[in-house]
Every structure is written in C-alpha cells, then in structure tokens.
Amino acid sequence: MAYVITDSCIACGTCASVCPTGAISEGDIYKIDPDTCIDCGTCAESCPNEAIVPGE
Ligand code: SF4
Numbered sequence: 001m002a003y004v005i006t007d008s009c010i011a012c013g014t015c016a017s018v019c020p021t022g023a024i025s026e027g028d029i030y031k032i033d034p035d036t037c038i039d040c041g042t043c044a045e046s047c048p049n050e051a052i053v054p055g056e
Pocket residue numbers: 002003018019020021022023024032036037038039040041042043044
C-alpha cells in the first residue's frame with residue numbers, strides 16, 4: 001500500500017519536502033510513486049489541505 005494524493009492538492013510542496021524517500025514528484029497536483037513510498041504517513045500529517053490519504 002502507498003499513500004495517494006487527491007484532487008484536494010493545492011501543490012504547495014509541503015509533502016515533497018518532508019518525504020524521507022523522495023517519493024513525491026511535483027506537478028499541477030503532486031504525485032506519489034507507489035514503488036518508492038514506504039507508507040510512513042509523514043506526508044499525510046504534513047499536508048495543510050488533508051489531500052493525502054492511504055491508498056487501497
Ligand atoms: Fe513519502 Fe512517507 Fe508519504 Fe510515502 S507515506 S510518500 S514515504 S512521506
């Protein structure tokens with residue numbers, strides 16, 4: 001399982017700066033590479049817009 005970034009993303013970049021594995025890439029909305037994500041949840045806790053949720 002990896003975390004995913006939803007349409008609520010405002011592309012602020014907070015998550016990418018805290019991810020310990022560099023799994024988050026920039027864009028119009030940010031994206032998490034599921035193969036690099038270790039499911040730590042740090043990004044979800046850091047997101048000011050609650051845009052990051054556990055994947056299925
Ligand atoms: Fe990075 Fe952890 Fe978020 Fe995965 S859960 S994208 S490893 S901060």
